[in-house]
Amino acid sequence: MEASVVSGDGEAQVIQSSTAKRGGWITFPFIIATMGGLSLACGGWTMNLMVYLIEEFNVKSIDAAQIFNIVNGCTALFPILGAIVADSFLGCFSVIWISSLFSLLGVVLITVTSTHDSLRPPHCETGSSLCKSPSPFQLSILYSGLALGCLGVGGTRYTLGTMGANQFDTSKNQGSFFNWYFFTLYVSTMVSVTALVYIEDSVSWVLGFGLSVLANLLGLIIFVLGNRFYRHVEANGSPFTGLARVIVAAIRKRKAFLSTKPEDYYYQDEQLGGVEKAAAALVPTKSLKFLNTAALKSEGDIKSDGSLAKPWRLCTVEQVEDLKALIKIMPLWSTGIFVATPIAIQGSLVVLQALTMDRHIGPHFQIPAGSMVVFIFIFTAASLTLIDRFLYPTWKKLSGHPPTPLQRIAVGHVLNVLSMAVSAMVESKRLNTAKSHQKDSIVPISVIWLMPPLAIVGVGEAFHFPGQVSLYYQEFPASLKTTATAMVSLFIGIAYYLSTAIVDSARRMTSWLPDDINHGRLDNVYWVIVVLGILNFTYFLVCCYFYEYQNPHIEVEDSSKSEK
Incomplete structure (x- = not known):
């Protein structure tokens, strides 16, 4: 990317x-x-x-x-x-x-x-x-x-x-x-x-x-x-400097009257000396028009040699449109936070579950609890190959065009919710077994039971995260392509912090997460996440309904190529 x-x-x-x-x-x-x-x-x-x-x-x-x-x-x-x-x-x-x-x-x-x-x-006995x-x-x-x-x-x-x-x-x-x-x-x-x-x-x-x-x-x-x-x-x-300049310039010129004439606005081509090309350009788009004042030229903004006299008072139309593109896609981006949050919660709690379960594979080998997340990587990597080689070509043959990034993200949402539901059911089984063996520190149930939800979340990641990157890469302006990849990392980081807040709230407000999870109700935590995931998916569908592609021609080109 x-x-x-x-x-x-x-x-x-x-x-x-x-x-x-x-x-x-x-x-x-x-x-x-x-x-x-x-x-x-x-x-x-x-x-x-x-x-x-x-x-x-x-x-x-x-x-x-x-x-x-x-x-x-x-x-x-x-x-x-x-x-x-x-x-x-x-x-x-x-x-x-x-x-x-x-x-x-x-x-x-x-x-x-x-x-x-x-x-x-x-050193002492764990949990003492x-x-x-x-x-x-x-x-x-x-x-x-x-x-x-x-x-x-x-x-x-x-x-x-x-x-x-x-x-x-x-x-x-x-x-x-x-x-x-x-x-x-x-x-x-x-x-x-x-x-x-x-x-x-x-x-x-x-x-x-x-x-x-x-x-x-x-x-x-x-x-x-x-x-x-x-x-x-x-x-x-950094491109973020240009975006900050748009906000500052729009605030400083908030009382200015917008013009319908292209020559009243400042363009990238004009900055480079292409005055005629800039004058022939279209005026800024009407959406979020309060930002257009940032590109509106006024007396004293430009020096006699054509350079900017006050960079934090005047921006190019291209910079204004770049910021608009970011603002428009932010609702869709925000839905990714609560797709990554359950994954973060599951990634930490599954280690605690594994520590209480039978991790032996055969008489001599024991799976390290910290290695459980490797199953997510394995299923993600395997799914990426199968999706690319079999699913997408089949989709093209049946529909005439490849799946859109939003469709891929939607599948990831559904699989993510399903994974949390399976995690809740597996935890219920583990707790029932723990109740019947209260004297045992290790519950006599195989850690293999944790693999199905991890497998499902791994397949979901193969749909969701590549779909997110593809969407941002397609929809972000050329000057912000690096930001497209960074946006995925950003919501993953936020998700980890949000996961700590959710776990902390569950621990403070309920008795579901004691230090010994065998005496808690971790399954209830997963069920709450399932409900929140369904609400988040509904919000995602609403965002999709109202979202207008910034670069719809890319989808058209992809469709025409697939038809050939």
């Missing part, structure tokens, strides 16, 4: 004198190896964090789930900040190596807490009322490591992809790069969720975290070693 972004104005910023012979596939091994190392390290300390907090820091189970969700929210939101800093100030290379260093320091601190007994509370809570000093070391780790993820996850695409001149090569980029991300995450989590659970926390440190260090070293081959792109400002 980001390939089209880096092939635009950003490439014009390349310093030709020093980077003319740089870039290309020679940089590919360095960037992909860096991505693999950093993703492996990130998964090594995030995926099993709940278990580490419960078993080694004596953190209560629901509190551990809350901390886990907050950390995941940070790792989803911080990449947006990293992308803005790279675009506006430091450039990709500086942001990546600095962030990789932050990440390394964070994982080292987390590893240190596992090696020194003085940095952890005394006699367990001693960690001291403020012990928590400060742990939280410092988590914070540095989150900052490290924020500065690398998007910027590595953007920098990698900057190395290529054609969309074909950029597309190939991104295929390998996301493949590496998924594979590295799956390795960390399985191998590293298993080592942490079954061998040693020190070894598991130590391997994360090694992976992070190798990623940083490999990235820096490739510097002499990279093509560097100058920071050219």
